[in-house]
Amino acid sequence: MFKRDKSLASECKKELFSQGATWSILKNDKKNFHSLSQLVLSAGPLKSTPAVKHSKTTHFEIEILDAQTRKQICIVDKVSQTSTIHDVKQKFHKACPKWYPSRIGFQLECGGVYLKDYITIQSVASSSIVTLYFTDLGPQVSWITVFLAEYTGPLLIYLLFYLRTPYIYDTKESARRMRHPVVHLACFCHCIHYIRCLLETLFVHKVSAGHTPLKKLIKGCIFYWGFTSWIAYYINHPRYTPPSFGSRQVTVATVNFLICEAGNHFINVVLSHLNHTGNSACFPSPNYNPFTWMFFLVSCPNYTYEIGSWISFTVMTQTLPVGIFTLLMSIQMSLWAQKKHKLYLKKFNSYTHRKSAMIPFIL
Template identity: 75%
Template sequence: MVFLTEYTSPLLIYLLFYLRLSSVYDAKECTTRVRHPIVHLACICHCLHYLRHLLETLFVHKISEGQTPLKNLIKGCAFYWGFTSWIAYYINHPQYTPPSFGNRQVTLAAFTFLICEAGSHFISVALVHQNQSGNKSSFPSPSINPFTWLFALVSCPNYTYEIGSWISFTLMTQTLPVGVFALLIAIQMALWARKKHQLYLKKGTSSQWRKAAMIPFVL
């Protein structure tokens, strides 16, 4: 319920701003200004991101039976809901302007976004299979799937792909709110990645010291 609550609301909140409700934006300005195609693309990508999270929560991830403190749920919801409102308000605003380098920037960023979303999904599936095998003392290994080859360089490629998605979304929309959100997500995931990396190292072999936690050869 924690993950479903955190991920469902951003999906719905963004769509409400996408509809440009008269209570949020000036009705006359909305009718006179034509939306740039990037606004529609951003909505699709944002919805795709959270739909993936929701579907993986329901059908891929193995959620523990432990309970989450209410304060953690409130903080998580406030973070996701608040930033989604800020992000959606700016991108769907009638005065929103497209990125500086036009279609070239949007196309490259959108393509990278889709690659990272696919990578996040396949890494999630690989981690579930790793846990089901019962071998939790070693790093998950790359498989025939190219998206899993990042396991050869980092311990937590799921975080690498997740951050890549938000950086791509930042470049695609060129908005400050998305950039701030991407930065905060990167900081939090870097902390999680380093913690998991140290755990792997305690249980693994000496050759695994060559790996990074989240960013190849850097972090």
Template identity: 50%
Template sequence: MASWRGLPHRAIMSSSRISFFEVEILDCKTKQQLCFLDKVEPNHTVNDIKLMFHKCYPQWYPARQSIRLDPKGRSLKDEEVLRELPVGTTATLYFRDLGPQIGWTMVFLTEYAGPLFVYFLFYFRMPFFYGLAKAFTSSPHSVVHLACCCHSFHYIKRLIETIFVHRFSHGTMPLKSIVKNCFYYWGFAAWLAYYINHPLYTPPSYGKKQISLSMIMFLICETGNFSIHIALSNLKIDGSRSRRYPFPTRNPFTWLFFFVSCPNYTYEVGSWISFTVMTQCVPVGLFTLIGFIQMTIWAKEKHHRYIREFKDYPRIRMSIIPFLL
């Protein structure tokens, strides 16, 4: 068991006295006491407690720590203040090791750079995919080249957003999860690229009209998705910790906020539906379907969280599809 005496309080009013907290941290599984923090200021946050715990156990840096009120309860947010938690001046908290973590920026860069690289291997018809006779040949169909441009544009946009737009509320992700995510993104990119760039690939049934209409819808949805990400980023641009729900702006692409809680997912699904119609390729359709199911789950979770957190949240909004879902 480790012990740590709390930091001196930051400000003391001469006319009042501060009641310090004593914080006991137990292991979630064994209930064994790991650390006892003495004289912890009431205005300390969960993150402050994590930093103090880290001094006792250097191997468990703050991003690896899950601090809870109950062994089976939710993880407390870093910004939650000790005095506002449902505990007495002698508080018992529970610790769980989340395992090695990796920053979200690196997560997304890895997930999105991979499909770009993988797709180009098939687009340029490397010898080990289609045989030596077709190695480094070019497809005679313009839709194949257009599909490569659209696929590349989508992931380049994601990379740009990761670096310059997104503001992550959680700093890290478990290292084991990135393996699963990369397998999903990279694997599907290889599967759909193999068929779209295959020497026997045939263009869509309705020719140029089908390709042109789907390309226009693809660009509209990509623009809408980018606009929503900008709007969500601007909610946190002032650095305030106060929670606000997203709302439409002067940008017409954000007006979808009138009807759904997560229009970024709506536009994302629209992009992949357009790409499916453009290429008329079954693997792309399956990727779109699986993505839609996953994004619907995320959208519903966020939608219900907004309803619970904000009493004035617009009731007309649905999760991902206006008036339906």
């Protein structure tokens, strides 16, 4: 009995020994596999796998509806995702030649804002089919045409009155009465102002490539040309009376006029070099030029200098038409300045709150 138990114990011992050997072998195998895998991973990839490029271009289908009747006008197909609204206008013009791109207005919904030409289709598309509402904007003209017409007219009209053509004033009365020096000085200052505006329009301002309705050009020309005729008629009239305080009033007003004209020019130069796009955009800061220090006080110093010029011209000539024109210009520019001031506060992160929009500490 004892021998039998002893043999069973020996068999169990052998079995346990064999199991332990097997476990140790498996453990060593795992350890070796782990070491091998670590070696392969540390060696890095044997060869970079080239990425497979899927050349799949998404095209859109543009459905154009009439904004008033909401009836379909046409469908512009095969529009790539990089195409802009301007490209769609070109294709729409080919389908409907009677509407030129400049007079085409597209909206995402009726009564919405008109889409800018530089907006891409991909940015406004929610699916492969995009619906745009068309509005005929009427005859359009470029902005540079508007500015050149508004500034050229006053320059020529004033010179026409200054030369005292026979069909404007009485020839005998014009020959009998001598002109006061302020009349010649006023003509010089008036020409300087509009020549500066013309040159800045051509070489300084970054005029928008967009268009505006023709009626806006007509309104602007009526306003500027009409007031210039009224102003020039009074100042160049043979019976014109000089300012009340004589040469002292004229001298002070002239110096201030020239300072404001110079300040307006330098401010426009600074504004023309601004970058208004991207996150790095910032509001213009004053530089070494003293005329730019007005940025410390107001958001739109160009309007400040513009109004200063016309106030000086009013004091210089002391005429009612110039005063009325200055008042109307001041009201209009104050509205523009307040609108721009609000836009600056929203657009520029580093923009500090100015005390005023156009007139320091007041407006």
